[in-house]
Amino acid sequence: MQSNMSALERATPLIFIVLFVIGLAAPFFIYPTFLMKILCFGLFACAFNLLLGYVGLLSFGHAAFLGTAGYVCGWMVRDLGLTPELGILAGTLAAGALGWIFGTLAIRRTGIYFAMITLALAQMVYFLALQIKATGGEDGLQGVPRGHLFGLIDLSDNIAMYYLVFAVFCIGFFIIYRTIHSPFGQILKAIRENEPRAISLGYDVAKFKLLAFVISASLAGTAGATKTLVFQLASLTDVHWHTSGEVVLMTLLGGLGTVLGPLVGAATIVSLQSELADTVGSWVTVIMGAIFVACVLAFRRGIVGEIMALVRRAGIR
Amino acid sequence: MSEFVLETAGLTKEFKGFVAVSDVNLKVRRGTIHALIGPNGAGKTTVFNLLTKFLTPSAGTIHFEGRDITHEAPALTARRGMVRSFQISATFPNLTALENVRIGLQRRLGKHFHFWRSTKSLAALDDQAMALLESVDLAQFAHTVTAEMPYGRKRALEFATTLALEPSMMLLDEPTQGMGHEDIGRVVEVIRKAAANRTILMVEHNLSVVADLCDRITVLTRGSILAEGDYAEVSKNPKVLEAYVGSEDMSDAHH
Numbered sequence: 043m044q045s046n047m048s049a050l051e052r053a054t055p056l057i058f059i060v061l062f063v064i065g066l067a068a069p070f071f072i073y074p075t076f077l078m079k080i081l082c083f084g085l086f087a088c089a090f091n092l093l094l095g096y097v098g099l100l101s102f103g104h105a106a107f108l109g110t111a112g113y114v115c116g117w118m119v120r121d122l123g124l125t126p127e128l129g130i131l132a133g134t135l136a137a138g139a140l141g142w143i144f145g146t147l148a149i150r151r152t153g154i155y156f157a158m159i160t161l162a163l164a165q166m167v168y169f170l171a172l173q174i175k176a177t178g179g180e181d182g183l184q185g186v187p188r189g190h191l192f193g194l195i196d197l198s199d200n201i202a203m204y205y206l207v208f209a210v211f212c213i214g215f216f217i218i219y220r221t222i223h224s225p226f227g228q229i230l231k232a233i234r235e236n237e238p239r240a241i242s243l244g245y246d247v248a249k250f251k252l253l254a255f256v257i258s259a260s261l262a263g264t265a266g267a268t269k270t271l272v273f274q275l276a277s278l279t280d281v282h283w284h285t286s287g288e289v290v291l292m293t294l295l296g297g298l299g300t301v302l303g304p305l306v307g308a309a310t311i312v313s314l315q316s317e318l319a320d321t322v323g324s325w326v327t328v329i330m331g332a333i334f335v336a337c338v339l340a341f342r343r344g345i346v347g348e349i350m351a352l353v354r355r356a357g358i359r
Numbered sequence: 360m361s362e363f364v365l366e367t368a369g370l371t372k373e374f375k376g377f378v379a380v381s382d383v384n385l386k387v388r389r390g391t392i393h394a395l396i397g398p399n400g401a402g403k404t405t406v407f408n409l410l411t412k413f414l415t416p417s418a419g420t421i422h423f424e425g426r427d428i429t430h431e432a433p434a435l436t437a438r439r440g441m442v443r444s445f446q447i448s449a450t451f452p453n454l455t456a457l458e459n460v461r462i463g464l465q466r467r468l469g470k471h472f473h474f475w476r477s478t479k480s481l482a483a484l485d486d487q488a489m490a491l492l493e494s495v496d497l498a499q500f501a502h503t504v505t506a507e508m509p510y511g512r513k514r515a516l517e518f519a520t521t522l523a524l525e526p527s528m529m530l531l532d533e534p535t536q537g538m539g540h541e542d543i544g545r546v547v548e549v550i551r552k553a554a555a556n557r558t559i560l561m562v563e564h565n566l567s568v569v570a571d572l573c574d575r576i577t578v579l580t581r582g583s584i585l586a587e588g589d590y591a592e593v594s595k596n597p598k599v600l601e602a603y604v605g606s607e608d609m610s611d612a613h614h
Binding site for chain 1: 390411413430433434437438442443444445449450451452454458462463465466468469471472473474475476477478479480517520521524586600
């Protein structure tokens with residue numbers, strides 16, 4: 043068991059390098075906008091997984107962070123003329139601040155109560171987005187210019203935009219990876235595994251959960267702000283509870299509590315949606331539901347989780 | 360320094376009309392091993408939960424090291440130096456034994472909120488963690504995932520993790536529960552060693568362990584203190600004998 047664990051661990055840098063190279067080469071083979079969508083939702087799901095997979099908190103309101111950051115970024119870039127990198131930063135900070143509010147209110151509850159409080163708060167954000175003028179209501183914020191990165195690089199070029207998104211994803215992914223594998227991450231794992239024991243060792247678990255929640259919300263915001271630049275649009279879809287549900291599905295399908303699972307899950311769901319949208323129309327929702335059920339019943343570890351289990355089992359023999 | 364590390368006055372806990380703990384005045388003398396015994400349902404674990412702030416008392420006060428801690432948060436009480444164990448062995452099952460002990464050590468390092476640092480920065484604690492594992496005879500399990508360790512060893516690991524905090528007082532909830540003969544002997548030795556420079560309060564069912572280890576015994580029945588004294592006094596007390604009829608016979612327990 044031990045040697046196989048370390049075999050997997052030894053392979054990890056290699057897997058990251060291969061994926062990084064694929065990421066660099068991909069826009070020359072696959073439609074860049076599609077790839078950017080995968081990366082944005084991938085980062086969103088990775089941020090979500092930090093909370094569910096590593097702290098054991100199921101937030102059912104993560105769309106609020108994705109969407110709010112999208113609006114903030116869109117508004118700042120379009121109406122205030124900020125450069126895109128500042129727009130992403132502003133979106134991230136806004137989502138982090140909102141995450142702090144959500145977290146402070148919800149963190150002392152666990153399980154279904156935590157999920158319900160986050161859902162209720164996210165619905166409030168949805169209705170605000172629907173009602174107030176600045177968000178454009180049903181129309182959303184349209185015609186957000188991609189602008190020039192650092193005032194220099196023209197992002198209206200899809201390839202340039204792709205590399206910005208790829209860089210943002212890599213930075214976000216690294217922050218999550220580092221958080222999981224940090225002294226802080228060790229305490230998070232301890233809390234997930236045995237919360238009363240962590241308390242009895244003198245840790246204020248609420249503070250740890252809150253910081254994890256803020257990091258998760260901020261990076262969900264990074265994904266949302268970046269997505270707004272890609273599609274030049276911030277819309278109600280991004281704050282809708284559907285999106286909160288979708289990120290749960292992506293994470294579970296890819297592999298809860300695995301580093302790469304959420305990205306794989308996001309890629310799978312985004313691909314399926316774009317493939318199926320043309321052929322089966324509104325049946326997409328039904329198919330997604332069926333996948334969710336199959337995932338929960340048949341392979342609970344998700345795609346990456348099952349692969350890792352297979353590798354480990356093969357190693358034992 | 361006061362003679363008593365831990366003192367309660369009129370400690371009471373009611374659950375919706377049911378009085379689980381009633382007017383308990385407990386004094387634990389510094390440097391002793393103090394046992395809390397009593398038949399099932401006497402309220403021993405509830406007292407533990409009150410002392411370590413996992414439950415809030417309905418009435419009464421708790422003083423630790425002369426300070427009123429009645430309304431403090433449980434994590435703060437732990438940081439003040441009173442650390443508990445649990446009835447069911449409390450470990451972190453998917454971490455290795457070494458990592459378990461490191462969780463205990465990590466707080467003093469002051470890096471526990473550092474999410475930007477690598478786990479490798481914790482390697483500085485490894486020597487200390489290994490020493491603690493060795494002190495409870497677990498060195499060979501250092502890199503074993505805790506879930507795969509035998510039960511008795513998990514309790515020892517929990518003990519080592521608690522020791523990592525260097526608590527001035529330890530509260531042990533049935534440290535020998537569910538253990539074979541050999542493991543019990545090992546645990547008794549570990550407790551004796553740990554008691555050299557600290558105070559211990561323990562709930563224990565195994566009366567030979569109590570007789571062997573403890574300086575002072577408090578007997579609890581139906582939430583109230585029935586008797587207190589050393590083993591010889593308590594085991595001769597007719598009220599105690601009566602309370603134990605039908606569960607364990609105190610006079611026969613110490614072979």
